[in-house]
Amino acid sequence: MQSASPLEVNSLVVKYGEKVAVDHLSFSVKPGEIYGLLGPNGAGKSSTIKAILGLVPAQEGTIKVMGKQAPSKEVMNYIGAVLESPAIFDVLTPLEFFEFVASVRRVNDPSRLNGLVEAFELRQYLKTPIASLSMGNKQKVAVIAAMLHRPKLLLLDEPFNGLDVKSVRIFKELLKMHVEGGGSVIFSTHIMDVAEKICTRVGIINEGKMVAEGTVEELRNQVKAASLEDVFLKATEEEEEVKSLINALSGA
Amino acid sequence: MQWKDIWDIAGKVYDELMFQGYAASRLTGLSPTEKIASRLARNAKLYKYLMSAVYGGMIVLTMAMGLLDRSYFAGISVTIFFWVYILVFLSAFQISFSISSSPHIRNFLSTLPLDRAELQATSAVSILRSVDAPILVSLIVPVFGGTIYGFTYAVNFLVASISGISLALATDVALSYGFRKVSVGSKVSGLIRAGSIIPVVLLAGVAYDVPIFIAQHWSSYLAFVPVLNLYWINRTCMALSGVYAVLFLALAVYGFSKQAIYLLTPEQYIGRSFEGEIKVKQTSPAVAIITLDFRQALRSRLAGMLAIPVIYFVLAIITAVTSRSLISKDYLVFWGSYVVPMTFASAMLAYALYASEERGLATFMTLPISKLENFLSKCMVTMGIYAVVGALMSALVVYFGKPSYWLPIMLMEFPLMATVAFAGYYFSRVFKGGGAGMANSVTAVLFTVGVIFIIAIPSGAFMIAAFLTKNLAISSAALPALSLVEMAPFLYVLSRDRGVASRGKMRMLALMRETFSLWL
Numbered sequence A: 001m002q003s004a005s006p007l008e009v010n011s012l013v014v015k016y017g018e019k020v021a022v023d024h025l026s027f028s029v030k031p032g033e034i035y036g037l038l039g040p041n042g043a044g045k046s047s048t049i050k051a052i053l054g055l056v057p058a059q060e061g062t063i064k065v066m067g068k069q070a071p072s073k074e075v076m077n078y079i080g081a082v083l084e085s086p087a088i089f090d091v092l093t094p095l096e097f098f099e100f101v102a103s104v105r106r107v108n109d110p111s112r113l114n115g116l117v118e119a120f121e122l123r124q125y126l127k128t129p130i131a132s133l134s135m136g137n138k139q140k141v142a143v144i145a146a147m148l149h150r151p152k153l154l155l156l157d158e159p160f161n162g163l164d165v166k167s168v169r170i171f172k173e174l175l176k177m178h179v180e181g182g183g184s185v186i187f188s189t190h191i192m193d194v195a196e197k198i199c200t201r202v203g204i205i206n207e208g209k210m211v212a213e214g215t216v217e218e219l220r221n222q223v224k225a226a227s228l229e230d231v232f233l234k235a236t237e238e239e240e241e242v243k244s245l246i247n248a249l250s251g252a
Numbered sequence B: 001m002q003w004k005d006i007w008d009i010a011g012k013v014y015d016e017l018m019f020q021g022y023a024a025s026r027l028t029g030l031s032p033t034e035k036i037a038s039r040l041a042r043n044a045k046l047y048k049y050l051m052s053a054v055y056g057g058m059i060v061l062t063m064a065m066g067l068l069d070r071s072y073f074a075g076i077s078v079t080i081f082f083w084v085y086i087l088v089f090l091s092a093f094q095i096s097f098s099i100s101s102s103p104h105i106r107n108f109l110s111t112l113p114l115d116r117a118e119l120q121a122t123s124a125v126s127i128l129r130s131v132d133a134p135i136l137v138s139l140i141v142p143v144f145g146g147t148i149y150g151f152t153y154a155v156n157f158l159v160a161s162i163s164g165i166s167l168a169l170a171t172d173v174a175l176s177y178g179f180r181k182v183s184v185g186s187k188v189s190g191l192i193r194a195g196s197i198i199p200v201v202l203l204a205g206v207a208y209d210v211p212i213f214i215a216q217h218w219s220s221y222l223a224f225v226p227v228l229n230l231y232w233i234n235r236t237c238m239a240l241s242g243v244y245a246v247l248f249l250a251l252a253v254y255g256f257s258k259q260a261i262y263l264l265t266p267e268q269y270i271g272r273s274f275e276g277e278i279k280v281k282q283t284s285p286a287v288a289i290i291t292l293d294f295r296q297a298l299r300s301r302l303a304g305m306l307a308i309p310v311i312y313f314v315l316a317i318i319t320a321v322t323s324r325s326l327i328s329k330d331y332l333v334f335w336g337s338y339v340v341p342m343t344f345a346s347a348m349l350a351y352a353l354y355a356s357e358e359r360g361l362a363t364f365m366t367l368p369i370s371k372l373e374n375f376l377s378k379c380m381v382t383m384g385i386y387a388v389v390g391a392l393m394s395a396l397v398v399y400f401g402k403p404s405y406w407l408p409i410m411l412m413e414f415p416l417m418a419t420v421a422f423a424g425y426y427f428s429r430v431f432k433g434g435g436a437g438m439a440n441s442v443t444a445v446l447f448t449v450g451v452i453f454i455i456a457i458p459s460g461a462f463m464i465a466a467f468l469t470k471n472l473a474i475s476s477a478a479l480p481a482l483s484l485v486e487m488a489p490f491l492y493v494l495s496r497d498r499g500v501a502s503r504g505k506m507r508m509l510a511l512m513r514e515t516f517s518l519w520l
Helices: A045-053 A094-104 A110-119 A135-147 A165-180 A192-198 A216-223 A228-235 A239-251 B003-022 B034-068 B070-100 B103-110 B116-129 B132-149 B151-181 B187-196 B198-206 B209-216 B220-224 B235-262 B285-298 B303-323 B331-365 B371-399 B403-411 B413-428 B441-469 B478-495 B504-518
Strands: A007-016 A019-029 A034-038 A060-065 A079-082 A153-157 A184-188 A201-206 A209-214
Touching: A007 A045, A019 A045, A019 A060, A019 A184, A019 A209, A034 A045, A034 A165, A034 A192, A045 A060, A045 A079, A045 A153, A045 A184, A079 A135, A094 A135, A094 B285, A110 A135, A135 A153, A135 A165, A165 A184, A165 A192, A192 A228, A201 A216, A201 A228, A209 A216, A209 A228, A216 A228, A228 A239, B003 B034, B003 B103, B003 B116, B034 B070, B034 B132, B070 B132, B070 B151, B103 B116, B116 B235, B132 B151, B151 B235, B220 B235, B285 B331, B285 B371, B331 B371, B331 B403, B331 B413, B331 B441, B371 B403, B371 B413, B371 B478, B403 B413, B403 B478, B413 B441, B413 B478, B441 B478
Parallel strands: A034 A184, A034 A201, A079 A153, A153 A184
Antiparallel strands: A007 A019, A007 A060, A201 A209
């Protein structure tokens, strides 16, 4: 029997008043896949992730996680999420926050928590209020909380924000281990190098619409580009604009 | 640097301080839409004018009452002191939080080409601008009003205003200092935050009772007690209260100059070492949510709201013991004076619990917790606290020989439950604007009006039934009956949330199952 797809988004529409942030977007994430959602600022990446989580309402379309209609309480059991700005309860300490998440998610796996805390070198901050942590350490808290229950689908919005080089490397390895264990990941990022190295597939969205989708290799071959960055600029029709801006700057 | 430049920069810092103080705690962690962000910024600036208008009106009302009721005349200065204190304290209170949690302002100022003295001047002006309207209203209204009473009273009112302004600023500076010095996560921090609003609630509660108490218990030694000596309009007492006012003013100026420096002083947090294996205290989801609620509420600016029902009860006892009014009053007067306000104060607990959750609401929404489960947790906390306060009130009425009062006091749990359901519905609309809740003062007022109606309908029906039947036990049935009717639409909306997996005919069964499993 074929297992349910971790994520299926069909014809999703998200609007803020008159502004259309996501415009009939469709894509899916397969089991064991790291799917990179790429796009320029304001393209609709974060709105797509928020709609999957139910943080903004979807005006049209359907979202299914593990074959179940999302958003729902049941679906949240399958998901671990890191939001763009780590909106965690900042008056708690990381330890209190982990206790809360573990209790709500009914996870009793101290070795998992110990392992993640050691990996991200967060031990010395366990009893420090989250409000007083640096942005990078707040991001680490959010990442650990999202991975604590070994979710089937990790939804990550700019997950590498604020992380130091070592933490980025560890996080990338954790993501690889996560998909090797049968989990799936969808993440949005501006860092093309990271996407190029770890994504199984990428989807490039612009003005709320999918403009290119496939493996990095497929996309490079399609537009005869040397890197994902070139693919991105071509797909979002920004290449000529970038060239003219650089010319204008060099002549200034 | 020119004074005008400092004024301009201070204006920007003032804008940010007001925004942080008023709006930042209301943002949910998601980016607010442009419309909401603009509205929050506008309301942040309007807040001090709104407060000034409301409390300025209270001062005018107080002076008008003095003219109408001569028995009240002597206590006016003390009452003016209370209103001025509350106005300035609440206005500056917002800024205390901003200053203790706005490192970006400090970082911004440090990048400007200003020397130490210019930085301090910028900081001082920006803080002062946040309380300019309340201070002006506190001085102008009593002094102008005092001219109607005569020169001596005008001077006495001015002394009362200066004392109120100075002590309010000094209290705020002390709180700001406390917030900075005490770690956010510590138990002492929770106590400071919970205690921060107690002076205001106490003063609001006794604003009219204290002058009466002084009048009833006239004693010469009270003439030497700061603030209370404003009661006596004679040369010696006025001279003494003038000296006290100067001392309070010196204290406020000293504290204020310190506060301007706080805004510029970097804070350093050093992580505490944590040895050994990390152990997680596993609880049921319901207990986890309740624990989170308490931790959040005790460590937020809304902490004082947790203390309100208890303070109200203390005030009720003080009034009852001092005036013996509790037993002498007619039951309906007792009900309207004590039980209904106590229920209203308890209803604000749910508001505090939901509001303190806002900052991390985006994360909260990504966890498998339904709105109904969240409502049940808030219900447990709110009703639990009312049960304690209600039981104490019941013991008091039994002690005063009115045991029949006990049943309706405890049945007020039902209207309280309906207000929590209303709060759940109200806060479920937080995300409608794309990331910010409590977006304006109008919605906050609407919430309060909603709570008043929800409590008023069953308790009003009970009062009418009690008046007609003269039987408290029978008329008490109105409380649960009407409250359940009120609660039904809110529960229906909450149960339609994503939290309930099953649909259609099985919805109620699914609800019951989920409610039960929450506690396991």
